[in-house]
Amino acid sequence: MTLVTDLTSRKADTSAALIDPLVDRWSPRAFDPNAVVEPEALRTILEAARWAPSANNSQPWRFVVAHRGTPEFTTTHDAMLGFNQAWADSAAVLIVNVAEIADAEGKTRPWARYDLGQAVAHLTVQAQHEGLHTHQMGGFDAAKLHDAFGLADNLEVVSVTAIGVLGDVDSLPDVLREREVAPRERKTLDELVLAGA
Template structure:
């Protein structure tokens, strides 16, 4: 696969979907020289702002760390395993944080779910803007909580790499194979129950 040959990564859907969903996938190869403008990042995060949440609590926070900054190094260094091998080429690493309790200590039971919706919204908007994103769960949350002085009611839930698609040949062999492998999904029949 070459950078120009991204149509091979499009979802083979059984129903018509909007373009950004068909084109969305999670690469590991990012262009290490590409810069995402402030305006584009703002647009991506505006999509998260308008995600639905329980009682409109909007229990999410985002730490945006741009490549080349101290914050980026902090987030990158908190990544675990092979995530560190590729994430340094992304234009930004975004720490997705759930607010698990309000300022008075009342539990926000749906905070992680709501955060997930906000991240999904910004992932689709990023795709629409010509960017790609990749969600990661392999990171040291305690390290990020301490580094960014997050209180106990805030939990780093995931980290998202955002950037411009790069050359898969830049990846280590094992990751390169995963990058170009055919995409697979379960069929709707495997997880949808129509009552």
């Protein structure tokens, strides 16, 4: 089968002018298995997460940063489910995104997962600005990671973000290569805005 492997058209087809990192951001599965994320770039994207807004400025986001080639990376990759196992090992870094769902006194933080998601969104946009790509995942065994990293009871593993440099789409298995080049789709603004548009 002949597949389109030109990824230059992955930019978002937006209905209004957006800043470049938002237009350029997409979630590849083909990462360069030899590329690394420089420490300064990693610090910059974590700093972007740090400055996200949060309920009551509670900052309930925590991160386990696992560099390819380390035991932490192997642990994180081993917890991946299904086809995530097949591609996530090429990422330079896997970040385990953790929400502090209760404070030190045991009081629930109702917005913790929301705040974590917002911090991760900041991180992905900054990573794109740094010339990197990100791919978030929900397909993994969260309990396994919670145990493996010895996380406290008030911490919940919510998602994992793969970060790296765009790789060769032909390195992917057929089924993932098809997804990699499939048209990017979004609901229209009319569908999303319930009232007041």
